[in-house]
Amino acid sequence: MARLKYYPLVSIITVNYNQSEVTCALIESLNKITYPNFEIIVVDNHSTEDDPTIIKKRYPEVVYIANPINYGFAAGNNYGLMRARGDYILLLNNDIEVPPGFMEPLVEKLEKNPGIGAVSPRIKFYYQPDTIQYAGYTPINPVTMRNFAIGYWEKDRGQYNEDRETAYAHGAAMMVPMRVVKEIGLMSYIFFLYYEEADWCARIKKAGYKIYYVGSTYVLHKESVSTGKMSPLKIYYQNRNRIVFMRRNIQGKEYVYGLLYQLFVAIPKNALKFLLKGKISFFLAYYRAIGWHITHLFSKEIHENPML
Numbered sequence: 001m002a003r004l005k006y007y008p009l010v011s012i013i014t015v016n017y018n019q020s021e022v023t024c025a026l027i028e029s030l031n032k033i034t035y036p037n038f039e040i041i042v043v044d045n046h047s048t049e050d051d052p053t054i055i056k057k058r059y060p061e062v063v064y065i066a067n068p069i070n071y072g073f074a075a076g077n078n079y080g081l082m083r084a085r086g087d088y089i090l091l092l093n094n095d096i097e098v099p100p101g102f103m104e105p106l107v108e109k110l111e112k113n114p115g116i117g118a119v120s121p122r123i124k125f126y127y128q129p130d131t132i133q134y135a136g137y138t139p140i141n142p143v144t145m146r147n148f149a150i151g152y153w154e155k156d157r158g159q160y161n162e163d164r165e166t167a168y169a170h171g172a173a174m175m176v177p178m179r180v181v182k183e184i185g186l187m188s189y190i191f192f193l194y195y196e197e198a199d200w201c202a203r204i205k206k207a208g209y210k211i212y213y214v215g216s217t218y219v220l221h222k223e224s225v226s227t228g229k230m231s232p233l234k235i236y237y238q239n240r241n242r243i244v245f246m247r248r249n250i251q252g253k254e255y256v257y258g259l260l261y262q263l264f265v266a267i268p269k270n271a272l273k274f275l276l277k278g279k280i281s282f283f284l285a286y287y288r289a290i291g292w293h294i295t296h297l298f299s300k301e302i303h304e305n306p307m308l
Contacts, residue, residue, distance in 0.1 A: 007035065007036050007037040007107075008037065008086070008087035008088060008107065008111070009037050009038065009039065009085060009086040009087055009088075010035065010037065010038040010039075010086050010087070010088045010089075010090050010103065010107065010175070011038070011039050011041060011080075011083075011084035011085060011086030011088070011089050011090065011178075012030060012038055012039065012040045012041065012090045012092055013041045013043065013077055013080030013081065013084065013089060013090070013091050013092070014026060014040075014041070014042055014043070014080075014091075014092045014093065014094045014096075015042075015043045015044075015045055015073055015076035015077060015080070015093075015094060016042055016043065016044045016045065016047060016052055016055065016094050017044070017045045017046075017047055017070060017076075018047045018048065018049040018050055019047075019050075019094055019095070020047065020050045020051065020052045020054050020055055021050070021054075022094055022095050022222070023042060023052075023055055023094040024054065024055060024058055024059070025097060026092065026094050026095070026096055026097060026098075027040060027042075027055070027058075027059050027062065029097040029098045029099075030098060031059075032100050033098060033099075033100050033101070033102065033103055034100050034101050034103075034104070035101075035103035035104055035107070038086070038090075038103070039063060039084075039085065039086065040059070040061070040062045040063065041062070041063040041065065041080040041083055041084060042055055042056075042062050042063070042064050042065070042094075043065045043067060043076040043077070043079050043080045044064070044065065044066050044067060045067050045069075045070040045071060045072070045073075045076045046066075046067050046068060046069050046070045052066070063083055065079050065080065065083065067079065071189075071192075072189075072191070072192030072193050073171075073191075073192065073193045073194075073196060074187040074188060074189055074190075074191045074192060074193070074196035075187075075189050075192070077091055077187055077196075078186040078187055078189070078306065081181060081186055081308060082186075082308065084178070086178060087177065087178055088106075088107060088110060088175055088176070088177055088178060089175065089176050089177075089178055089181060090103075090106070090173075090174070090175045091171060091173070091174045091175075091176075091197075092172070092173055092219070093171070093172040093173070093221065095126075095172075095221060095222035095223065096172060096173055096219050096220065096221055096222070097126060097219070097220045097222075098219050098220070099218070099219075099220075101217070102121060102217045102218065102219055103217075104217075105121070105214050105216045105217040106119050106121060106175045106214055106217060107175070109163065109212060109214050110175065110177055113210075113212075115208075115209060115210055116209060116210050116211070116212050117176065117177070117180045117184075117204035117205070117207065117209025117210065117211065118169040118174055118175065118176045118180070118200075118201060118204050118209070118211050118212075119169060119174075119175050119211070119212045119213070119214050120134065120166075120169040120170040120173055120174050120175070120212075120213055120214070121173055121213075121214050121215075121217040121218050121219055122134065122135050122151075122156075122160060122213070122214075122215055122217065122218040122219075123135075123170055123172060123173055123218065123219055123220075123221050124156060124218055124219070124220055124221070125220070125221060125223065126220040126221055126222045126223075127222070129220055130155055130156055131153060131154070131155060131156065132151040132152065132153070132154050132155075132156050132160065133149065133151075133152060133153075133221055133223065134149045134150070134151065134152070134170045134172075135149070135150045135151030135154075135160035135213060135215065136149075136150040136151070136160075136164065136166035136167070136213035137149055137150065137166055137167045137168040137169075137170070138150065138167055139167040140167070140168075140198065140245075142246075142250045142254040142255070142257075142258050143254060143257045143258045143261050144258075144261060144266070145242045145245065145246060145258060145261075145262065145266075147167065147168075149170075150166070150213075160213075160215050161215045161216060162215050163212060163213065163214050163215050163216065164212070164213055164215070165210050165211065165212055165213075166211050166212060166213040167201075167211065168197070168198050168201040168202075168211060169197065169201055169211050169213075170197070171196065171197030171198075172219075172221055173219045173221075174197060176204070180204060180207070180209060181308055182308050183207060184200075184203045184204055184207050184305070185203070185305040185306055185307040185308060186305075186306045186307065186308055187199070187200050187306075188200075188248070188304065188305060188306070189301075189304075189306060190244055190301055190302055190304070191237075191241050191244060192237060192241075193233075193237040193241070194234075194237045194238045194241045195238075195241035195242065195244065195245045196241075198245060199244075199245055199248060199249065202245075202248075202249045203305065230282075232281045232282055232284070232285040233285075235282055235285040235286060235289075236285040236286075236288055236289050237289075239262075239267055239285070239286055239289035239290075240288075240289035240292050240293070242262065243259070243262055243289070243293055244293075244302060246258050246259060246262070247302055247303075248302065248303060263290065267286050267287075267289070267290060268286075270286060271283050271286035271287065274286075
């Protein structure tokens with residue numbers, strides 16, 4: 001970091017929902033980092049199962065935003081973005097913990113490369129720190145709407161230590177220059193949960209910027225603390241928003257093929273599996289996801305991009 005002439009302010013934004021102790025653990029790790037110029041913004045999405053005010057009581061220096069209702073992950077981050085003062089924005093899931101020197105390589109990459117619009121570090125599993133969760137993403141297939149996290153569940157032997165361009169940053173740990181946010185706008189509110197960062201990255205790339213994976217640094221992710229490994233909520237928003245992403249980013253024949261695949265192959269097949277296993281709530285979540293699109297067939301809200 002000595003190669004940089006100054007330390008630009010980084011606004012670290014995290015969204016809390018019924019996981020105040022987990023969020024406090026993130027802040028505790030951030031208070032030990034070597035980067036000297038940052039602010040922490042915590043957005044509480046109307047936690048009702050614990051007392052989120054302990055965050056502000058324990059860490060009075062934190063900018064604390066209490067939302068009156070749960071607006072979702074995308075909107076929660078947007079509220080933080082609207083309060084941020086930094087030259088760079090770092091979105092961190094509240095179930096992340098960081099090593100002391102994790103920030104410098106991310107800032108250095110963006111400082112030296114103005115054509116990069118977003119970066120993410122290597123993400124490893126908190127409870128298995130020798131195992132990789134993310135070392136970049138493959139592109140989303142426009143028909144199946146599937147992609148893969150590079151390095152997922154591989155032992156970290158240094159094979160992904162090199163920086164390289166990637167299809168998408170990871171929403172659990174994603175740094176974006178504020179000038180890029182001002183240019184492309186905030187995350188779309190339509191997503192609520194899941195796919196919002198992939199859509200944001202798609203907009204960043206449409207604006208002419210590259211997305212980079214920075215392999216010289218890492219964070220540790222506890223993963224799915226708020227939503228659980230599998231739940232009707234997760235199934236509903238993943239499938240609803242997969243089609244929302246299609247409607248916003250895929251055009252022409254690929255959109256038609258993709259929509260047909262989702263409606264008549266992927267969703268029915270997966271829903272049937274849960275039905276046969278007797279998991280009715282999971283089965284119904286798939287069809288609520290389809291029903292949402294029927295009732296929002298001509299909604300202009302789907303294509304809105306809120307500006308900062």
